[in-house]
Amino acid sequence: MGEPFVTARGLRKVFHSRGRDVTALDDVSFTLARGETLGLVGPSGSGKSTLARVLMRLIEPDAGAISIDGEDWLALRGRALRQRRGAIQMVFQEPLAAFNPRATIGGALDDPLRIHGIADRADRAERPRRIAELLERVGLPAGFAQRAVHEVSGGQRQRVAIARALATRPALIVLDEAVSALDVSVRGTILELLADVQKSDGIAYVFVSHDLAVVRVIAHRVAIMDAGRIVETGPTPGVIADPQSAMGRALVAAVPRLDFGRDDGA
């Protein structure tokens, strides 16, 4: 295996709030391979969402470097940045807030195809076919394209958000609390969809969550964040079995256990 797909080194971000400096990221470094999932776990305010936004280049860091596929990701500007953006997509916690409420599902999926020129401009007939494919990929009927985003259930909407992220054939998807707002029975099916898409398409995920149990299900490796720093990192089962940091231990202890009534298959 060669160079990691994503390498972040020494990321730093300080926010100025009410006359105080808040260090949201403090010397954060990590790597991510193609087709791998890195879980980012920490309590509110630990910097995990800031890190996700820095990766997306929605926020510029004060210091540090990010290389993606060997390229200096933070140096990209203008046209070059816009062209590469399709390779990195994001899925948010609240799918209702992540869409134009007046959009149809087909319209929401058509936007990335049009903006990133995925389906050729000359061949407009190609786009509806691509949209149908994307819907099928996330387990929704093609007829959903005509429906409004607000008409479907929360779980279906999150499937549409995943389809939208897949539209540009990304190499990396940043998932920020992507299953936290979903019903328990839906949560598992969305995690299965994500794992399935990763296996077939080799997409890397950064999976941001405050729930270490959910991260254990989906992430190969985990980075535990506390006050802007990564305080512990390693293969997820190992970190959970024997956390070395105080925050790692607190996060493991905070997961309520359903310790009777189920055969333990682990």
Added chain:
Amino acid sequence: MTTTLATLRGLSVSYRREGAQTFALRDVDLDIATGGRLAIIGESGSGKSTLALALAGLLPPEASLAGTIDWPGLDHVPVAGRDIGMVFQDPGSSLNPVLTIGEQVSEGAVRHLRLGRATARQRALDLLARVRIPQPQAALAAYPHQFSGGQRQRIAIACAIAASPRLLIADEATSALDMIVQAEITELLDTLVREDGMSLVFITHDIALAAKLADRIAVFRDATLVEVGPARQVLARPSQDYTRSLIATHIDFSAPRLIDERA
């Protein structure tokens, strides 16, 4: 001997929408034991929050109610705020942003216990200390935005118990909080209910949280009560497929991983 605080019989709540009657709760029979801890579990649209509002008498005027809620454990019809304290999911919207913490926490005591200003202030101070707000004296003069989400939920709990209610209803009170704060708030509720001998109705979508806090569990789905029983029995020997599926889909450290280990 256990006594019954509240008895629900044939309780239905419905709304008229576009000419059609839709049920938010349908024909529910349920008892709440005095001093008991009842968890109400369900997913979106199960009717669990409607049940909380019906108990507290806080249903919107357009809701139509059928069936009965009796309070054999009280000698009067309960008043929300005095006999029933409520804690909601989002303390950001349940606290008033322009009132000080002291004003908000003492309000219940002033209104329902007819305490004077100085006594009510002292009570607010005691309550803030009980819910473990650091520097409670300084907190009295502070505003909600000056606190973290977890601390705001502690303050909302202080408000809810200010008039010493007999019943505390927590409606997804920990769902918006991170796991560590969630564990702290759950523990705080546990302590307060035990110390004050309050009854607790704990509404959640998280069956493991229910297992941790409740002695009885009632499972709701699509506006109906699916099953109810002692917590251990419902979890270990659920009688309904739906309860079994809720337990099976719960994700904790024993859930199967969906990925292959990498070299």
